[in-house]
Amino acid sequence: MNDSMMVYHTRDKYADTSMPDPEQDTFSKTVLGFWLYLLTDCLLFATLFATYAVMHHETFGGPGSRELFSLPIAFSETMLLLLSSVTCGLAVLSAVRNENKKIILWLIVTFFLGASFIATELTEFSDLIREGHGWDKSAFLSSFFTLVGTHGLHVTIGLFWMCVMIAQISIKGVTVPTFRRLVVFSLFWHFLDLVWIFIFTFVYLMGVI
Amino acid sequence: MSTELSLNKIKKEWHGSWKTYIIGFVSSLILTSASFLLVITKALTGRSLIYAIIGLGLTQAIFQLIYFLHLGQESKPRWQMWIFFFMLLILLIVVGGSLWIMSDLNDRVMSDMNMEIHHD
Numbered sequence: 492m493n494d495s496m497m498v499y500h501t502r503d504k505y506a507d508t509s510m511p512d513p514e515q516d517t518f519s520k521t522v523l524g525f526w527l528y529l530l531t532d533c534l535l536f537a538t539l540f541a542t543y544a545v546m547h548h549e550t551f552g553g554p555g556s557r558e559l560f561s562l563p564i565a566f567s568e569t570m571l572l573l574l575s576s577v578t579c580g581l582a583v584l585s586a587v588r589n590e591n592k593k594i595i596l597w598l599i600v601t602f603f604l605g606a607s608f609i610a611t612e613l614t615e616f617s618d619l620i621r622e623g624h625g626w627d628k629s630a631f632l633s634s635f636f637t638l639v640g641t642h643g644l645h646v647t648i649g650l651f652w653m654c655v656m657i658a659q660i661s662i663k664g665v666t667v668p669t670f671r672r673l674v675v676f677s678l679f680w681h682f683l684d685l686v687w688i689f690i691f692t693f694v695y696l697m698g699v700i
Numbered sequence: 701m702s703t704e705l706s707l708n709k710i711k712k713e714w715h716g717s718w719k720t721y722i723i724g725f726v727s728s729l730i731l732t733s734a735s736f737l738l739v740i741t742k743a744l745t746g747r748s749l750i751y752a753i754i755g756l757g758l759t760q761a762i763f764q765l766i767y768f769l770h771l772g773q774e775s776k777p778r779w780q781m782w783i784f785f786f787m788l789l790i791l792l793i794v795v796g797g798s799l800w801i802m803s804d805l806n807d808r809v810m811s812d813m814n815m816e817i818h819h820d
Binding site: 516517518519522523526527530533534537538540541542544545562566569570573574576577580581583584586587665666667670671674678681682684685688689691692693696697699700 | 704707710711714716717718720721724725729732736740753754756761765768769779780783784787790791794795798799802803
């Protein structure tokens with residue numbers, strides 16, 4: 492008797508909370524789930540960063556980061572990704588304000604900025620490989636190509652995702668599911684910009700010093 | 701039990717605005733350019749340059765987390781924020797631990813090898 496009273500008492504205590512439970516609706520659940528994915532992705536990049544940090548002096552007699560990296564190219568890549576991050580946010584902002592044409596416009600701008608980033612990166616990679624500094628030449632180059640290439644792969648997947656979003660929003664407009672997907676996509680894109688800051692700082696800038 | 705909220709309610713759960721994006725963009729632009737110029741012009745040298753660049757990079761990351769990824773702006777209980785801090789802890793253990801172990805190993809193994817060479 493006494494025990495069951497206690498149970499009821501504690502249940503009431505939690506039921507009475509005036510805060511809405513963010514786990515109750517699909518939107519918050521999806522965003523939280525995607526956030527979990529992003530943080531595990533963060534750990535993936537962390538291990539690649541740690542590998543690079545350990546390996547970046549192991550050049551096997553070849554040229555090191557100081558000779559191989561070009562700061563102006565890395566800086567322009569940073570600017571492209573930063574701008575695309577902002578335009579992606581503006582696309583979600585347009586969705587909040589029900590300006591459907593602007594969403595598509597901002598997404599297309601984001602797509603071209605992201606595509607230019609990938610084009611610049613591929614040019615950089617192919618130049619390195621053509622000059623005989625491919626990923627098979629040393630531990631340093633292996634870890635460099637793995638780290639930066641994994642980020643590039645994420646951006647490429649983001650570009651495909653963006654095409655899907657452009658199609659969905661132009662066909663269905665802003666609905667509960669498409670808005671949710673757009674928000675989740677923007678998280679992904681901002682996250683890639685965040686990872687790039689660390690690549691720019693720890694790989695390119697510190698590699699040249 | 702999942703419930704579907706209305707579109708207007710969902711929109712209120714998203715925290716971006718023109719203001720946050722402009723603050724995020726301008727601060728990132730300034731911080732990136734500052735670290736780029738520091739390295740290009742060699743205004744600082746040695747350890748102080750490395751610390752300055754890491755500081756600028758981390759500051760930019762914090763700005764982007766707040767103004768682009770809206771960290772900590774959700775309603776209570778802030779699961780996203782707490783998961784983020786837990787991830788940060790694991791990240792520090794993984795990266796810091798790896799670097800510590802590998803540099804230690806490098807020192808020991810390399811010094812052993814050097815000693816052998818001296819003996820020969």
